[in-house]
Amino acid sequence: MTLAQPLPTQKDEAWRYADLKAVETIWQAVDAPEPIIVDAGQSAQQLLVLESGDARMRQLHVVLEEGARMDLACLAFAPAYGRIEIDIDVASGAHFEMGGAIVGSGEQTLEIVTRVNHHAPDATSHQTVRSVLAEKATGSFLGKITIARDAQRIDAEQSVKSMLLDRGATANAKPELEIYADDVKCAHGATVGELDKQALFYMASRGLDPQAAKRLMLHAFVAEAFVDVAADTDGVEEQALAALEALL
Amino acid sequence: MLKIENLHATVGDTEILKGLSLEIQAGEIHAIMGPNGAGKSTLAYALGGRPGYEVTAGSVSFNGTDLLDMDPHERAAAGMFLGFQYPVEIPGVSNLQFLRESLNSQRGERGEEALSGGEFIKLAKEKAALLKMDMDMLKRAVNVGFSGGEKKRNEMVQMGILDPTLAILDETDSGLDIDALRTVGSGINAIMRQPDKAVLLITHYQRLLDEVQPDYVHVLAGGRIVKTGGPELAQQLENEGYEAIAEAA
Numbered sequence: 493m494t495l496a497q498p499l500p501t502q503k504d505e506a507w508r509y510a511d512l513k514a515v516e517t518i519w520q521a522v523d524a525p526e527p528i529i530v531d532a533g534q535s536a537q538q539l540l541v542l543e544s545g546d547a548r549m550r551q552l553h554v555v556l557e558e559g560a561r562m563d564l565a566c567l568a569f570a571p572a573y574g575r576i577e578i579d580i581d582v583a584s585g586a587h588f589e590m591g592g593a594i595v596g597s598g599e600q601t602l603e604i605v606t607r608v609n610h611h612a613p614d615a616t617s618h619q620t621v622r623s624v625l626a627e628k629a630t631g632s633f634l635g636k637i638t639i640a641r642d643a644q645r646i647d648a649e650q651s652v653k654s655m656l657l658d659r660g661a662t663a664n665a666k667p668e669l670e671i672y673a674d675d676v677k678c679a680h681g682a683t684v685g686e687l688d689k690q691a692l693f694y695m696a697s698r699g700l701d702p703q704a705a706k707r708l709m710l711h712a713f714v715a716e717a718f719v720d721v722a723a724d725t726d727g728v729e730e731q732a733l734a735a736l737e738a739l740l
Numbered sequence: 741m742l743k744i745e746n747l748h749a750t751v752g753d754t755e756i757l758k759g760l761s762l763e764i765q766a767g768e769i770h771a772i773m774g775p776n777g778a779g780k781s782t783l784a785y786a787l788g789g790r791p792g793y794e795v796t797a798g799s800v801s802f803n804g805t806d807l808l809d810m811d812p813h814e815r816a817a818a819g820m821f822l823g824f825q826y827p828v829e830i831p832g833v834s835n836l837q838f839l840r841e842s843l844n845s846q847r848g849e850r851g852e853e854a855l856s857g858g859e860f861i862k863l864a865k866e867k868a869a870l871l872k873m874d875m876d877m878l879k880r881a882v883n884v885g886f887s888g889g890e891k892k893r894n895e896m897v898q899m900g901i902l903d904p905t906l907a908i909l910d911e912t913d914s915g916l917d918i919d920a921l922r923t924v925g926s927g928i929n930a931i932m933r934q935p936d937k938a939v940l941l942i943t944h945y946q947r948l949l950d951e952v953q954p955d956y957v958h959v960l961a962g963g964r965i966v967k968t969g970g971p972e973l974a975q976q977l978e979n980e981g982y983e984a985i986a987e988a989a
Binding site: 690700701 | 791830831846881
């Protein structure tokens with residue numbers, strides 16, 4: 493099944509940072525969102541790493557039934573243009589945990605787009621995204637959280653941090669909260685920064701060479717994305733670290 | 741061991757050190773005291789090679805080699821340790837991992853073999869015990885959530901593990917309560933008071949010098965050393981203040 497939908501434009505909020513020329517090349521061949529249903533009371537783990545290529549796009553539609561839990565680790569580093577797009581419906585008592593990492597250089601455009609739909613009460617979601625961008629790369633996270641009128645006592649959290657290694661790199665972080673219930677906890681934080689020069693000198697003063705110091709800091713930064721994901725993320729982390737290695 | 745001659749250094753466009761000379765032999769402990777703004781921290785950073793602290797004239801030789809020609813990490817590998825007045829927090833990087841990589845990076849630079857995990861842990865435990873620091877603190881991220889005193893104690897544990905020949909300690913006593921000051925003082929003595937090592941203590945106050953007896957005390961004012969004496973000079977400074985002594989000199 494392919495998407496019989498018109499090609500998105502820059503005016504579509506969810507696509508404003510995308511490389512639309514790259515999108516066009518794959519639009520007809522992109523599969524419809526892959527459905528994942530986690531049955532009531534069950535838990536599931538999912539790892540999603542975009543493959544290399546000119547343009548890659550993966551879409552998931554996750555349905556968490558009552559009391560279900562999904563732990564998702566995703567990584568975008570390989571393709572010239574890459575997009576991970578995830579829709580999540582969260583039922584009562586369910587929890588969605590996501591760790592995402594973007595590592596880009598050259599002229600790569602990489603994005604992670606999530607839409608968490610809290611349609612029922614007493615549920616939680618937690619998303620952590622870390623991006624490291626070098627040269628002229630662009631990394632974007634667009635995260636929308638919708639909480640319906642009857643979905644009381646929701647606890648939804650987003651933490652998004654980006655590290656720019658070069659002047660030409662760009663990070664976009666766009667949290668979007670649509671809340672219709674009145675008894676909810678919703679937290680989001682977004683920062684964009686550079687490697688801490690003070691810390692680099694401190695590490696050098698202990699004998700670490702500059703490359704090793706950078707490596708330690710970037711590893712720690714990206715590893716944060718996966719700390720809370722209850723899945724075996726070793727493989728994903730290794731790929732992220734290997735991608736970082738290329739930036740040092 | 742360390743020979744500083746006519747050192748001039750600027751920060752931004754401002755000249756802070758204006759012709760500082762100082763010689764330290766192995767086995768000696770020197771204290772540099774001076775008022776705020778005298779250039780004490782600038783001296784420490786210039787010796788450490790911190791970016792932004794530019795040496796515009798003068799020379800520094802460390803065990804016969806040109807210190808100013810080395811990158812900061814090479815200075816460390818050559819045996820210099822810089823204790824920070826404000827130790828930096830490094831989120832997500834554990835103390836143990838940081839120190840093991842630092843030590844092995846130094847050893848690699850010197851052509852020595854890396855320490856194994858087991859050898860390193862043994863060494864770390866020994867030095868942590870010397871400074872009365874809980875091993876759990878060494879497993880935590882570097883300085884993250886540490887109190888001022890804990891950070892300074894951590895600096896000394898790091899010094900113990902890295903085992904330098906020259907330690908430059910920039911206001912290691914600030915932020916310490918009396919008990920911590922004693923522990924840190926006895927740590928400095930245990931690690932550094934040896935015939936083949938030397939220490940440059942940069943401090944505002946006499947208190948640390950009660951714990952770590954210096955062989956020489958220098959008064960730094962206006963970017964130069966204006967007076968040098970024995971331990972009694974520190975006491976005189978404590979009694980009379982910097983101004984009187986700097987002016988008389």
